[in-house]
Amino acid sequence: xxxxxxxxxxxxxxxxxxxxxxxxxxxxxxxxxxxxxxxxxxxxxxxxxxxxxxxxxxxxxxxxxxxxxxxxxxxxxxxxxxxxxxxxxxxxxxxxxxxxxxxxxxxxxxxxxxxxxxxxxxxxxxxxxxxxxxxxxxxxxxxxxxxxxxxxxxxxxxxxxxxxxxxxxxxxxxxxxxxxxxxxxxxxxxxxxxxxxxxxxxxxxxxxxxxxxxxxxxxxxxxxxxxxxxxxxxxxxxxxxxxxxxxxxxxxxxxxxxxxxxxxxxxxxxxxxxxxxxxxxxxxxxxxxxxxxxxxxxxxxxxxxxxxxxxxxxxxxxxxxxxxxxxxxxxxxxxxxxxxxxxxxxxxxxxxxxxxxxxxxxxxxxxxxxxxxxxxxxxxxxxxxxxxxxxxxxxxxxxxxxxxxxxxxxxxxxxxxxxxxxxxxxxxxxxxxxxxxxxxxxxxxxxxxxxxxxxxxxxxxxxxxxxxxxxxxxxxxxxxxxxxxxxxxxxxxxxxxxxxxxxxxxxxxxxxxxxxxxxxxxxxxxxxxxxxxxxxxxxxxxxxxxxxxxxxx
Ligand code: GLN
Numbered sequence: 001x002x003x004x005x006x007x008x009x010x011x012x013x014x015x016x017x018x019x020x021x022x023x024x025x026x027x028x029x030x031x032x033x034x035x036x037x038x039x040x041x042x043x044x045x046x047x048x049x050x051x052x053x054x055x056x057x058x059x060x061x062x063x064x065x066x067x068x069x070x071x072x073x074x075x076x077x078x079x080x081x082x083x084x085x086x087x088x089x090x091x092x093x094x095x096x097x098x099x100x101x102x103x104x105x106x107x108x109x110x111x112x113x114x115x116x117x118x119x120x121x122x123x124x125x126x127x128x129x130x131x132x133x134x135x136x137x138x139x140x141x142x143x144x145x146x147x148x149x150x151x152x153x154x155x156x157x158x159x160x161x162x163x164x165x166x167x168x169x170x171x172x173x174x175x176x177x178x179x180x181x182x183x184x185x186x187x188x189x190x191x192x193x194x195x196x197x198x199x200x201x202x203x204x205x206x207x208x209x210x211x212x213x214x215x216x217x218x219x220x221x222x223x224x225x226x227x228x229x230x231x232x233x234x235x236x237x238x239x240x241x242x243x244x245x246x247x248x249x250x251x252x253x254x255x256x257x258x259x260x261x262x263x264x265x266x267x268x269x270x271x272x273x274x275x276x277x278x279x280x281x282x283x284x285x286x287x288x289x290x291x292x293x294x295x296x297x298x299x300x301x302x303x304x305x306x307x308x309x310x311x312x313x314x315x316x317x318x319x320x321x322x323x324x325x326x327x328x329x330x331x332x333x334x335x336x337x338x339x340x341x342x343x344x345x346x347x348x349x350x351x352x353x354x355x356x357x358x359x360x361x362x363x364x365x366x367x368x369x370x371x372x373x374x375x376x377x378x379x380x381x382x383x384x385x386x387x388x389x390x391x392x393x394x395x396x397x398x399x400x401x402x403x404x405x406x407x408x409x410x411x412x413x414x415x416x417x418x419x420x421x422x423x424x425x426x427x428x429x430x431x432x433x434x435x436x437x438x439x440x441x442x443x444x445x446x447x448x449x450x451x452x453x454x455x456x457x458x459x460x461x462x463x464x465x466x467x468x469x470x471x472x473x474x475x476x477x478x479x480x481x482x483x484x485x486x487x488x489x490x491x492x493x494x495x496x497x498x499x500x501x502x503x504x505x506x507x508x509x510x511x512x513x514x515x516x517x518x519x520x521x522x523x524x525x526x527x528x529x530x531x532x533x534x535x536x537x538x539x540x541x542x543x544x545x546x547x548x549x550x551x552x553x
Contacts, residue, residue, distance in 0.1 A: 140174055195216070266287075
C-alpha cells in the first residue's frame with residue numbers, strides 16, 4: 001500500500017506486522033426505511049475520498065440467505081451486476097464502479113448465505129476442532145475476515161463497506177456486530193460509521209421531524225455503534241436548528257450532520273457532500289492530510305453537462321421487467337452517460353414487449369428515435385421483441401441489442417431475411433427445425449442453476465472495416481457475459497450470405513459475440529453486457545454511438 005503523497009497527521013496509524021499502514025474502514029448503515037440511497041452515498045463517499053488521492057474500494061453486505069442474487073427474479077432483486085471475474089452481485093457494485101476507479105471482484109459482495117456457507121463447510125471439515133459454532137464469534141469473524149480480505153486484495157487505503165437492510169432488522173444484526181467488533185480491534189480512529197437516515201417533512205404540520213432519526217441512531221447505539229456521520233435524506237433543507245437538534249440527540253458533531261436533499265442527478269451527490277466538507281470531516285477522523293481537490297472536472301464534465309442539454313431523443317427499451325426501476329439499472333445509467341456525451345437528454349420509453357404482441361409494433365414504437373432490446377430469460381415476451389427488431393431493421397431505426405437482444409436479432413434475421421420459418425432458440429423451444437441459438441455442449445448437462453452460466457469478462461476479436469471496429473476503435477476488446485445460450489455456428493454461412501455481419505468473435509471458442517447490419521444507420525447487437533462498463537465521464541462506445549446515431553435521424 002502506498003502513501004500516495006499524503007501526510008499522516010499527529011496520531012500514528014495502526015500498523016500491521018509488515019509495518020505497512022493499515023487500511024481505514026468506513027461502514028455505511030441505513031436507518032428508518034429502505035431505498036434511501038445507501039449505495040449512491042457509499043459510492044459518492046468513495047468518489048470524494050478518491051479525488052483526494054486515496055485509493056478506495058467498496059464492498060456490500062447483503063443480509064439475505066441466497067448465496068448470490070444470480071438465481072433471483074429481477075422483480076425481487078433488480079439487476080444482477082456482473083464483475084470482470086464473473087461474480088453475480090448486487091447492483092450497488094455498479095454504482096461503486098461508475099463513481100470510482102475501484103474494480104469490483106467476487107470479494108466485494110457477500111451475503112448471509114455465503115457467510116454461513118463458508119462457516120458450515122469449515123465445520124463439516126472439522127476445522128473448528130469440536131467447538132460449538134455460534135453467530136458470535138464464528139459468523140462475525142467470517143464477516144470481518146471478508147472486510148480484511150478486500151483491504152488486502154485491493155491494497156486500498158480506505159475500505160467502504162455498505163451493510164444492506166435497515167438498522168433494526170433481525171437479518172443484518174451479525175453484520176452490524178462485526179462492524180462494531182472491527183472498530184474495537186483496529187481502534188476507533190481507524191473505523192468510521194456513517195448512518196444514512198430519513199428526516200421527513202410532515203406537510204400538515206409544516207415541520208421537519210427528527211424523531212425517526214433519533215430512534216434509528218438509538219437502535220444503533222444499543223448494539224454498540226455510535227455513528228460519526230449522519231447523512232440525512234430529506235425533501236427540504238435542514239435548518240441550523242434542526243441540525244443542532246439532531247446533533248444533540250444523536251451525539252454526532254453538528255458539522256457531521258450532512259444534508260442530502262433530493263437532487264435531479266445522482267451524479268450531483270459527490271458535489272453535495274463536497275460542499276459540506278464531508279471529505280475533510282472523514283480525513284480528520286482518520287488523522288489524514290491529503291492533497292486538495294475541487295471535483296471541478298466531475299462537476300463540469302458530468303453534472304453541468306447533464307442539465308439543460310441541447311437535444312432530446314426518445315429511446316424505447318423493449319423488455320419485460322419494466323415496472324421495477326432497478327431491473328435495468330446499468331442500462332438506464334449507460335444511456336444517461338451517452339446522453340451527457342452527446343449533449344442530449346435521453347428520454348426512456350419503457351415498452352412491454354407483450355404489449356407489442358397485443359397492440360402492434362407501429363403503435364408502440366412509431367415515434368421513437370432508437371430501439372434497445374435488453375437481456376432476459378424465458379419465452380414470455382420474445383415474440384414482441386422479435387417484432388420490435390424487425391421494425392428497427394426494416395425502418396432503419398438505430399438499434400442496440402444486448403445479450404438476449406442479440407439472440408432475438410439473430411432469430412428475427414433468420415426468420416424474416418433468410419426464410420428459416422419459426423427459427424428459434426432452444427431456450428424457448430427445445431425441438432425446433434432451425435435452432436439458430438442453442439446450448440453449448442458443455443452447458444447441456446448443467447443441473448445447478450447458481451453461478452453456472454458463461455460469466456465474466458472474455459476477449460473478443462473484432463473484424464476489420466465493420467461498425468464494431470469503428471465504434472470501439474480497436475481490434476481486441478474484453479466484455480462481461482452472463483448467459484447460457486449461444487449463436488449456433490451451423491447457421492453462420494447462410495446468415496452471412498443474406499447480409500448479417502459477424503463482427504466480433506471469441507477466438508478460443510469461435511463464438512459469435514457481435515452481429516451487425518450494413519446499409520443501416522446503426523444496427524448492432526452483442527452477446528455480452530456493455531452496460532456494466534459505462535461510466536458517466538467515459539460512456540461505453542456502443543451506447544455513445546447508438547445515441548449519436550439517433551441524433552442524426
Ligand atoms: N436467456 C439467454 C441466455 O441464457 C440470455 C441471457 C441474458 O440476456 N442475460 O443465454
